[in-house]
Amino acid sequence: xIVLTQSPGTLSLSPGERATxxxxxxxxxxxxxxxxxxxxxxxxxxxxxxxxxxxxxxxPDRFSGSGSGTDFTLTISRLEPEDFAVYYxxxxxxxxxxxxxxxxxxxxxx
Amino acid sequence: EVQLVESGGGLVQPGRxxxxxxxxxxxxxxxxxxxxxxQAPGKGLEWVSGISWNSGSxxxxxxxxxxxxxxxxxxxxxxxxxxxSLRAEDTALYYCAKARGALDYWGQxxxxxxxx
Numbered sequence: 001x002i003v004l005t006q007s008p009g010t011l012s013l014s015p016g017e018r019a020t021x022x023x024x025x026x027x028x029x030x031x032x033x034x035x036x037x038x039x040x041x042x043x044x045x046x047x048x049x050x051x052x053x054x055x056x057x058x059x060p061d062r063f064s065g066s067g068s069g070t071d072f073t074l075t076i077s078r079l080e081p082e083d084f085a086v087y088y089x090x091x092x093x094x095x096x097x098x099x100x101x102x103x104x105x106x107x108x109x110x
Numbered sequence: 111e112v113q114l115v116e117s118g119g120g121l122v123q124p125g126r127x128x129x130x131x132x133x134x135x136x137x138x139x140x141x142x143x144x145x146x147x148x149q150a151p152g153k154g155l156e157w158v159s160g161i162s163w164n165s166g167s168x169x170x171x172x173x174x175x176x177x178x179x180x181x182x183x184x185x186x187x188x189x190x191x192x193x194x195s196l197r198a199e200d201t202a203l204y205y206c207a208k209a210r211g212a213l214d215y216w217g218q219x220x221x222x223x224x225x226x
Contacts, residue, residue: 097160
């Protein structure tokens with residue numbers, strides 16, 4: 001079973017700053033099956049990035065994903081007030097349908 | 111507009127059963143795999159189970175294997191999760207989610223509390 005480790009656990013930044021979030025897998029993951037989600041308090045998660053680097057519908061271009069193998073990164077180029085939230089990476093597969101989430105990174109206002 | 115509405119949560123004693131439902135609308139339900147994901151209070155996301163479009167392929171997390179059963183009724187545009195032998199550690203908000211590879215739409219969740 002693949003384990004996803006996200007770091008840091010908490011990122012304290014100011015609006016306008018750049019955020020870099022890391023997701024490391026215990027074994028190689030196909031880039032096609034790595035996603036990132038944003039979750040705000042009291043809300044369901046929202047898909048941001050799929051296939052490691054493709055933005056989901058309606059996601060602003062300040063969000064970008066990169067990486068391959070065991071190391072993946074979510075970058076928020078300039079933090080907007082609405083970006084302060086918890087972010088999860090996820091590895092997924094289809095046969096059988098399965099998924100694994102990382103433990104999450106909280107991006108908080110400094 | 112895609113909508114996923116979960117129901118069936120509630121307070122249940124340890125060892126008892128509960129059946130969750132997810133009503134889907136706004137998309138062709140039988141074209142997509144579906145998943146259940148849960149979140150314990152104050153904790154992260156945990157994948158629970160997934161089912162292919164035709165129920166031919168099903169997966170479970172080790173933590174629920176043998177206790178939970180996922181199913182779907184494409185004629186009713188509905189997804190289900192039968193939860194047996196519930197434990198305190200199953201207490202969580204349970205989300206259903208539509209899968210297009212990644213989970214692109216989520217419901218708002220239904221809360222399951224396992225306590226005596």
